[in-house]
Amino acid sequence: MSEDTIRLVTIGRILRRRWRLLAVLAVAGALVGYGASVLLFPPRYTTSASVLLPGQWEERELLTQVDIATSSAVVDRAAAALGWSGVSGAELRDQVSAQAADGNIIKISGTADTPDHAQQLSEQVAQQLVTFATRIAGGSTDPEAATGTEALRKKVADTNRRITDLANAADPGKTVESVQARTALEKLRTSLQEAMKKLDEADPAANKAGMVVMGSAARPTGAAPPTRMQLIVAGALLFFLLALIGHLVAARMNRRLCTEPEIAAALGSTLLGTVDVPGEGRAHRPEGSGPRAWIRRLLGVDTRWDIPAPQRSGDEAGRRIRYRRVCARLRDQLPAPRRLLVVVPDGDEIARRAAGQLVAEAESDPSPSSSSRGYPKLRVVEVSVDRPMLPDGDTESGVLVVLSTGSWTAEELTGIADACADGRHEVVGIVVAGTVRARPTRNADRPPDEATLALAVRGPVTGGSA
Known part of the structure; x- marks a missing residue:
């Protein structure tokens, strides 16, 4: 399990190398959101x-x-x-x-x-x-009963008007009878007013009825949430985040070995050095044709995203010196000139190219002299990591394992080491290959002597990784 997979640089690498897939998934999420707005959440x-x-x-x-x-x-x-x-x-x-x-x-x-x-x-x-x-x-749900109080008020109003008419029709003189009649009418008017006042105070409809609708409702200008646009954006964002989280979880659960000490521990041998392989546009793309392969290439999922971007390397001369140093360490480590198998995991294109370059450098070694025993004879063998099988150690007396970082798990490398032991082969060393961005050189056929000497004197021939 990788512990270095949730940094911002990792997210940026996903966005750069998987932007086509993320864009397609975001569009798919937008379509799902649109379908949900039509079928499940119509506009309201x-x-x-x-x-x-x-x-x-x-x-x-x-x-x-x-x-x-x-x-x-x-x-x-x-x-x-x-x-x-x-x-x-x-x-x-x-x-x-x-x-x-x-x-x-x-x-x-x-x-x-x-x-x-x-x-x-x-x-x-x-x-x-x-x-x-x-x-x-x-006090009733009957419409006729609800209007009883209002009818009573109208009758009281009519009675008041009748009292006024009677008072005006009475003798306008100052006789005792006319004064008594007007006084009686005014008392009757006052009694009616007091009775209606008490009735209004006792009637809850007079106090709390009379609800009023405050104008017409405004005509809505937009749909209520969730709107169709909100569902489309939410679907696109959800699918995008799920794809991003899926990449992070996959990287978090990745058990491929990415460091040289881990690779050396899994194979039970020592690291002889690291070599550079110029990156190619199709070097990491799996072989295959057909609609599925075309779709994978279109979405950009035919190459791994979790491999760091290759660094810019020196010229061809510098890369060849790294191969020569590995061959020199092999020569100094072996007691006598021997024939070795160069084991490359099947499907590791970077390691296969590095192994071919190692064989070419070993064959270009001048004839052994008194001061040099000559490079070992190398033969490349590709083995399957699922069921590794090596030939018996009759002609070759050792194995040199060449592989790239971040491609194989500890269990797969342990299986290769066990296959070497079953074939009576000793793992004499490990070479780790990595891709680099090559620079154009003026003379790539033969490195100049000045460059060879300048690189050769930087350190001893034997020792740590180059």
């Missing part, structure tokens, strides 16, 4: 109508009116008044909501599939709330 429009409750109201009484506004008694009457085909009161109850606001105001919200329907629904529920509240304030 919401608007509100306000109802004013005059007088003094306690909080619990306001909450009671809120419950009444969304009750079946009000919503069913609103559904009957609207007369929408195929829409019942039970369905409208899910589309109506109410809440108490400051100033004894109840806001009734209606949600529908069109702006006009939302406006009509909220206004109709508000009207039905006012009508229903007026009826129950009079």
